[in-house]
Amino acid sequence: MIIILYLLFLALPSWAKTFDLPDNARAKVGLGLGLGIPVCALVIGFFIFCYLKKRTITIIIRKKNEDVNDATQEFGIETGPKKFTYKQLALATNNFGEGEKIGQGGFGGVYKGFLKEIHSHVAVKKILSGSKQGIKEYAAEVKTISRLRHKNLVNLIGWCHEGKELLLVYELMSNGSLDSHLFKGSCLLTWSIRYNVIKGLASALLYLQEEWEQCVLHRDIKSSNILLDSNFNAKLGDFGLARLVDHEKGSQTTILAGTMGYMAPECILTGKADKVSDVYSFGVVALEIATGKKPLDPMTEDGHIRLVDHVWDLYGRGKVSEAADSKLDVDFDEGEMECVISVGLWCAHTDPDARPSIKQAIQVLNFEAPPPSLSKTVPSEIFATPINMSAF
Structure with a gap:
């Protein structure tokens, strides 16, 4: 339509001459049409633009609704949400x-x-x-x-x-999130509760990785996503970043997702999430629970920003008990504390191939298998992962 009006506009001089009009009248007609046609073209173009924009927005909204409907179409069953x-x-x-x-x-x-x-x-x-x-x-x-x-x-x-x-x-989880107890003073968790939380989280991870029909990669395991019920049993939540993969495949390459301090080093560089990257996050949480310290601390006295490096240093010097949360006031089982710390370090190894499966970690936590034999020194970085503390 706009092209047709434009061609008419170009043809105005010769077209106006076909009418027997005075020169001044012909000039006025030409001027009026010359101004009117472009204005009409602009108005028509504006309405066409508005129509197409509205249609595009409608399609996008419909597509979003379809995405949600696709995700929730199975909810008609009585046992579902x-x-x-x-x-x-x-x-x-x-x-x-x-x-x-x-x-x-x-x-x-x-x-x-x-x-x-x-x-x-x-x-x-x-x-x-x-x-x-x-x-x-x-x-x-x-x-x-x-x-x-x-x-x-x-x-x-x-x-x-x-x-x-x-x-x-x-x-409703009446006792809130795990991090609120570890770092915000909601209430002091005894060692027996902490040990039970670690084993409960490990059990959830085993189910997700090995026991369900597909492998579920959570990709955001951290203390704030672990909730405690009225009996302080652990329940893993927030599956907003979760992905399903076949058990045989066991990994997925995608955009970077997760929380700094809990993400495995290889995920930060490659964006590749798999079972052992969730195992890494589990190891960090286990060390959090044992030590009462956050995964990253730029103000630490020993110079180790990462909790994993701090605990590994103590482990290598034979001072595992010093890693325990001071708020526990030595009221903990030393054998279980050493077990949790060794499993936590094992799971949070910088080398993905050196990490255990979650089933192997559970066997050690249940004292059904011996603890791992770990290096006495902090493992060198397999992946260079510079930390930008301004992001926290």
Whole structure:
């Protein structure tokens, strides 16, 4: 249409001459048409642009809805997660009031609520638009965790997708996250509880890697994603970055995902996630639990920024007991402490080939196999992984 109008505009001088008009009238007609046709073309072009833009946005929204529907189409089964309305969840959480907030992350907030429909307290994860957890992560979390059944995994009760609102409903973990107890003074975890948490997390990882129909790569195992129930049993949650792979394949190359300090060195450079990279994260968490220290500490006195390097240095000098969390006040089983630290270092080895399978780690934790024979010195970096502390 615009091209036709443009051609007419070019033909104006010769076309105007065919009319028997005075020169001044012919000039006015030519001027009017000369100005009017381009303006009309611009107006028509603007409306065409608006139409195409609206159509594109509609297609994108429809595609996003299809992604979520594809991920949740199996929820019709009675034993699966239930679909809730936004109104139901807003009512349950006092309209997502600040007084009900029990957690906050890059994805949004987590709110405590009571759902009359199921007569139960719940935790509602409300994902902010434009957050780290977008539609793909939401769909992955719904699709993955809804099919998993294990005592050490957080149970997904339901979900909600209305317009731009993305929400997930979980069973409420009354004792919050592991990191809140280790670093925020919620309450002191005794050694027996800590040891049980480590074994519970290992059991969850074994299920994900070996016992389910597919291998589940969690890709974000860390203390803040480990929740504690009323009996302080560990339950692994937040499957927003999880990926499913065949057991035979056991790995996936993708964009960098995870949390610095917990990510295996090879993941940072290659983006390749596999079973042993999740094992690495497990090892870091085990050392966190034993020492009460965070994975990265730029202010450490011995110069080791990484917790793994700090503990390995003590291990090599035969001072494993000094690595134990001082808040425990030596109230721990030394044999179990040494076992956890050796397993943690073994799992968090810089060389992926030197790490154990999670099954081997469990055998040592259960004293069904001897502890690993590790180097007395901190292993050299197989992968160069410079740390940018400004990112934390």
